[in-house]
Amino acid sequence: MPRLAAEALRRRGVRVVAAAVREEADAALAEAVDEIRWLSVGQLGAARRFFAEQGCQDLVMAGKVRKVHLFRNFRPDLDAMGLLWKLKDWRDATILSAIVRYFEERGFRWLSQLEIDPALVAPQGAIAGRAPDAKTLRWMQAALAQAKALAGMEIGQTIVVKQGTVLAVEAAEGTDEAIRRGGRLGGGEAIVVKAARPDQDPRFDVPGVGVGTIRAMAESGCRWLAVEAGMTLLLERERMVEEAARASIGIYGLAADGG
Template identity: 40%
Template sequence: MPESTIGIIAGQGQFPLLFARAAKKKGLKVVAVAHKGETLAELAAEVDEITWVRLGQLGKLIKALKQSGATRAVMCGGVKKTRMFKDVRPDFKAMTLLNKLRHMADDGILRTFCKVLEDEGISVLASHELVPELLASAGVYTQRGPNPEEEEDLQVGWQLAGELGSLDIGQCVVVHRKVTVAVEAVEGTDACIKRAGELTHKQGGVVVKRLKPIQDMRFDLPSVGSATIETMKQAGATCLVIEPGSTLVFDREEMVRIADNADICVLAHS
């Protein structure tokens, strides 16, 4: 039955794998549409069916989901937004979507994408509802909390990240000594943190990542993990601030272990 099948529209990282495992444990048939150059090859071993597409092959994506019998799908993992400038070749279906957009902001693109799927009989669900254990809980995760200077930068960054998100630009900002050092746009969180490290000469910085106020919870939730902490180490950043209840936290124990060893504070702030 279609209700026993769930489709995964898979992007980068480990989230598609984690979601697939959780769905299988619940007895669901899992079919994936994976993006070449983005999705981990290991996903193939975690799902019942997989179809590989290139960015922009919306028609092929829809056909794969419909042929598998999936009337429900989730979006797991993002794609490098910078690829839109070099190797995206939209098919006719994707061109139809793009022609409906007034601008190329993240939320607008994804909402329109979901509407196209729904018109084809495929409901887009919130992926985190099947894996709620991955959502951040409030509190300090590491052995130490923020020091007074980091607390001041946290407050500046928290407000700024909210303003940035309300414009549908990005989810992450880096603040050092009350100075906004870097803001995230199409380059992504890791590149934003690395740029901040260059500008501060690796002398510190508070990384704030939070949900956009206008964001649809069905897609592109903020996410962090051990790779985020490794990037912060390289950039000299000393504190990571995330939002409870709306941020996905991957490999939490490993993330906290690396952070404690590097004297980096991690907390979920509201």
């Protein structure tokens, strides 16, 4: 995701510098950006100074930092300690909102993740294969409402259903494992649905699907992937559509209002 975002921005002629989290980012990111600084989780002040040195004005978040890093080997700098100290809880959205605010208060502007490249945003309707029939579409819509409720409770954004029955719900095990479990239980007929939070802040944590999603689905026998149109990033869209076609998987963009 960070590499794809950097490539998309550079195609638009933007100079891209990255503060890369050592514990998470791929070394190959260095080749996709004009300048890179490797930092540890918790080096918030160092990130701010690097952006200032580089003359950055606009920031965008890309990729994920697993919360487990807050529990082990975590050495926050003074800025990070100040930020964490004031939080009412350590929910993802609470921490990420505070980071957004930290940079805004220091003169930076945030780009929405959906603004990186319009071609990355899921459109409404058939994305790979044909559109689903009316019954499948109803199951997808019901599942989208359930997945949104789960995302709102900070549980997970992905559920796997079959004929209206919920086969698997994602929590801490990660999307691909939830997909594989649901796919196996569905015996070739499972529908995977990924939703944005009800109060999604497009500056962070926008749901994304990629080739890995399609592979986990193909391995376990899932038939459909439904995502929220206008709110989901399609990473590597062309390769996704190719792999989906090969595995007879349909990808469909649902309107958030259920259309």
